[in-house]
Amino acid sequence: MTDILKVGVAGLGTVGASLVRILEAKANVLANRCGRPIKVVAVSARSRSKDRGVNLDGLTWFEDPVELAKFDGIDVFVELIGGEDGPAEVSVRTALETGKHVVTANKALLAKHAVVLSRLAEDKGVSLNYEAAAAGGIPIIKTMRESLAGNDVSRVYGIMNGTCNYILTRMEREGLSFAECLADAQRLGYAEADPTFDIEGFDTAHKLALLTSLAFGCEVNADAIYVEGITSITTADIRAADELGYRIKLLGVAQRTDTGIEQRVHPTMVPKSSAIARIDGVLNAVAVDGDAVGEVVLVGPGAGGDATASSVISDIVDIARNVSMPVFSQSATTLETYVPARMRAxxxxxxxxxxxxxxxxxxxxxxxxxxxxxxxxxxxxxxxxxxxxxxxxxxxxxxxxxxxxxxxxxxxxxxxxxxxxxxxxxxxxxxxxxxxxxxxx
Amino acid sequence: MTDILKVGVAGLGTVGASLVRILEAKANVLANRCGRPIKVVAVSARSRSKDRGVNLDGLTWFEDPVELAKFDGIDVFVELIGGEDGPAEVSVRTALETGKHVVTANKALLAKHAVVLSRLAEDKGVSLNYEAAAAGGIPIIKTMRESLAGNDVSRVYGIMNGTCNYILTRMEREGLSFAECLADAQRLGYAEADPTFDIEGFDTAHKLALLTSLAFGCEVNADAIYVEGITSITTADIRAADELGYRIKLLGVAQRTDTGIEQRVHPTMVPKSSAIARIDGVLNAVAVDGDAVGEVVLVGPGAGGDATASSVISDIVDIARNVSMPVFSQSATTLETYVPARMRAxxxxxxxxxxxxxxxxxxxxxxxxxxxxxxxxxxxxxxxxxxxxxxxxxxxxxxxxxxxxxxxxxxxxxxxxxxxxxxxxxxxxxxxxxxxxxxxx
Incomplete structure (x- = not known):
C-alpha cells in the first residue's frame, strides 16, 4: 500500500493549525512509519484570510465543512469544529455516509451522538477515531480499546479538565479564592470567557461518557452522569482537606456496582498519597483498574494545540496503517444499554x-x-x-x-x-x- | 472474519499459566471485542504433570517448543520460555519462518536478536509483538509505536525493574541496608535467588534497548548501553539524597544528543518533585518526551503473572483484529544503525x-x-x-x-x-x- 492518504481538515483553530503544520513538517517520517504518505489536501474554516501561521497554498478550500465532508478527493475527514450539533454533527455524519474515515476531537458531539455515529461507521466499514476527545494528548482511548482488551475494568477515573485542576492547584498552593484563580486562569488562556462548561464539570462529563462505554461495553450515555462542578469549593475546604491528609480534585469516575454503573463528576477528596493527588496544574491523568493488569495510570497534557494534534495524528496514522478498530472496543450492535446506578446508592x-x-x-x-x-x-x-x-x-x-x-x-x-x-x-x-x-x- | 485464532503457548510458568487461564475465562468477551474467537489449542512446557492451576485437557502437547512452533495447527506462537538464545530463539525463528505470528515477553531475546527477527517477520508478512517485554503490564510499546507516531522523541526514561525499585524504596523508607532489602526481596519473591540480572541493571538495559529503537528509529543495540547497577548504593547516599531534595532511582534513559543517542542505565538522583520520584515499591513507570505532546508518563505494574499476561493478550488481540504493525514503528529495513553517544560526553x-x-x-x-x-x-x-x-x-x-x-x-x-x-x-x-x-x- 503506497497510495497517499488524503486528509481533509475542518476547523483551523489552535488544534487544526497545529495538525496541518505537523503533518507537513513530518511528512517524511510519517510516510516511513505508515508505509505511505499522509497529505492534507483540503481544509474548511470560517475565514480564509486569517493568518494561522501555516501554509494553506495548494489546498482545496471549502467554506462549508459539509461540502468538505462530501468531497471525493479525501479519504479521511478530520472534524475540529466543535459543538455537539450543527456543522460538526452534519459534516461528521455526511463524511461517514459517503464512506470516509472520520477523526474527531469533539467530545460533546460523541457524548451526544456516539451510538448513532458508531453504528453508521460500522455499517460503512470506516473508522471513527477520537483519541483527542478524552484527555488531550494522553493515549487513553487506545489504551482502553486495545492495550487493556484482556481486562474486565472495575473502575476508570481521572482528572480530565485542566482548567479545574489549575484552579484547584492554585487555591491550594497560594490560599487564593476560587474567583481569584478563575480570573487568573482566564487571563492566562486556561479558561474561556464563559467558563461554565469547564468549571461546572460538563467537559469532564463528556469525556467520562466515552471512557465508560469503553470500560463497560455499554452505550454512551452522558445525560445519566451525576455532575457537580467546583464553584462551591472554598479555601476552607482546601485547608481542611490538607489537614486531614487529602487533596481536592475534580474527578470523573465510572465504576461498576451491584446495581449498575456509576458515572459521576464531582470535586473529590483524594488521599495525598495517591498518584492522582499529585497531578497539578493543567496536567491530566486517567487511571484504569483492570482485573488482570491491576491499576494503570496515564499522565500528560490534557489540552494545547500540539498535544491534541499528537492524538489526532495517532488516529490518522492508524488509518494510514489500515488499522480498523471497533469504535467502542466491540461492535456497536453488541453494546449494552447503559444501566445507571442510582447516585443515592x-x-x-x-x-x-x-x-x-x-x-x-x-x-x-x-x-x-x-x-x-x-x-x-x-x-x-x-x-x-x-x-x-x-x-x-x-x-x-x-x-x-x-x-x-x-x-x-x-x-x-x-x-x-x-x-x-x-x-x-x-x-x-x-x-x-x-x-x-x-x-x- | 469469524475464523478462530489458534494460539500455541510455549512456556507455562507464572505468565503462561495466567495467559491460558484468562484466555479461557474471557473467551466470550474477547470474541466480542475481536470479532472472532481466540483459542489456545497447543502448549509446550518441560513437565506435563506439574499442577499449574489451569486445565490443559484437549490441548495438543509438545515436549519441544520448536515442534510447537512448526505445528500447522496454530496461527500465533506465544513465546514465554525466556533466555536470549536456546529454545526461545530457535522456536521464535522457526515460528516466523513457517509464517506464524509471534508474541513474546522475552526482552533478552529481542535485545540480542531484534534486528534479525524483525526483518524475518517483515519478510514473512507476520506480526512480532512484544508489549510484555518492556515494563510488564504498562502499554509502553503500543504508546510509542502508535500513539506517539506523530512525535519526534527527545528522551525516553523510566523505572523498569521492580526488584531494584522495591529495594531502593525500602532502603529509603526504613533506613535498611542494601543487603537487608535484597534478602527481603528474595524472601518475598521479588528477587531471584541469583539477583545479578536485576540488581546489576541488565534487565532494565534489555527493556531500554527496545524503547530506544522505537524512540529513535534505530536498530536495537543493547551491547552499547552504559550499565551500572544499584549494589553500590548505601544508606548514606539515600540520606544525603533526601537532604538535598532528591530520591535515588534506577533509571534507564535513552536520549538524543548532538553526538548520537545516549543509552544508559544507572542509579539516578531525581528531584523529589518529579513524577518519577514518587514511583515506589515494585511499580514501574516510563516517561516519553515528544515534541508535539510534551511529556507523557505511564505508571503500572512491571511484573506479575496476570499483569504481564494482560500485555500478552493485547498483542494477541491485535493479531485477532488483523492489526499489522511494523515491529519497531517503521520498516525494519529503514531502521538506522545505532550511533552511540559517548558516555564521557x-x-x-x-x-x-x-x-x-x-x-x-x-x-x-x-x-x-x-x-x-x-x-x-x-x-x-x-x-x-x-x-x-x-x-x-x-x-x-x-x-x-x-x-x-x-x-x-x-x-x-x-x-x-x-x-x-x-x-x-x-x-x-x-x-x-x-x-x-x-x-x-
Missing part, C-alpha cells in the same frame, strides 16, 4: 463542613442525626474562633464556626438524609458542604 | 560522595581539583562526626567523614578526571561514589 466516605453558631450546643445534635442514619464518624474537627475563614482572613467571634466531619463508608442517601435532619434542627447556617472521598491507593 | 549534574580523613585540610584540595576541570559546585555538605554512618549507626571520631558535592551541569569526562585528580592527592579513602542527576520536571 453510592457508597463511600464523605467530608461534610457545617457552619454552626453555637458549637458546644450542636455537637450532640449533629452526632445524633448522623447516628440515626447509621453513619459512623472517622473524625470531627472544629475550627476554633481564631481560624481564618475563607472570606477575609479576619476572625469574628460572632461568625459561624466550621465543624468538619469525615464519615466512614456509608451511602449517599444516608448522608443526604442526615444533612436534612441537621438542617431541620436549626443549629447550622447556610448550605452544608459535602464532598465525596474516593478510595484510592 | 554525557552532560548533567553529579552527586559525589568522598570519604576523607582530615576534612579541614582537604576541602581546598577537592575544590581545586573540581575547578581545574571547569566544574562548578552547587553545594558541598560535610557530614559531622556525629552523623550515623551506614555501616553500624555508631560514630567513630577516627572514621572517615563524608563530603558530598553536588555539581552544576558538567560532563562525565570532567567529573571522572577530577575524581582521578583527587584520588592522586591521597586525601580520600576508598572509591568515591558518583551518581548522575537527571534533569526532570
Amino acid at each position: 453510592h457508597e463511600g466516605g464523605y467530608y461534610i463542613r457545617l457552619a454552626v453558631l453555637d458549637v458546644a450546643g450542636t455537637f450532640a445534635t449533629i452526632a445524633r442525626c448522623m447516628a440515626d442514619k447509621g453513619i459512623s464518624l472517622e473524625s470531627i474537627v472544629q475550627r476554633g474562633p481564631h481560624s481564618r475563614n475563607d472570606k477575609d482572613g479576619v476572625s469574628d467571634p460572632a461568625a459561624p464556626r466550621s465543624v468538619i466531619l469525615i464519615t466512614h463508608e456509608t451511602t449517599e442517601l444516608a448522608v443526604r438524609e442526615a444533612l436534612d435532619a441537621i438542617a431541620a434542627e436549626n443549629v447550622t447556617s447556610g448550605k452544608p458542604q459535602m464532598l465525596r472521598i474516593e478510595n484510592l491507593k | 554525557h552532560e548533567g549534574g553529579y552527586y559525589i560522595r568522598l570519604a576523607v580523613l582530615d576534612v579541614a585540610g582537604t576541602f581546598a584540595t577537592i575544590a581545586r581539583c573540581m575547578a581545574d576541570k571547569g566544574i562548578s559546585l552547587e553545594s558541598i555538605v560535610q557530614r559531622g562526626p556525629h552523623s550515623r554512618n551506614d555501616k553500624d549507626g555508631v560514630s567513630d571520631p577516627a572514621a572517615p567523614r563524608s563530603v558530598i558535592l553536588i555539581t552544576h551541569e558538567t560532563t562525565e569526562l570532567a567529573v571522572r578526571e577530577a575524581l582521578d585528580a583527587i584520588a592522586a592527592e591521597n586525601v580520600t579513602s576508598g572509591k568515591p561514589q558518583m551518581l548522575r542527576i537527571e534533569n526532570l520536571k
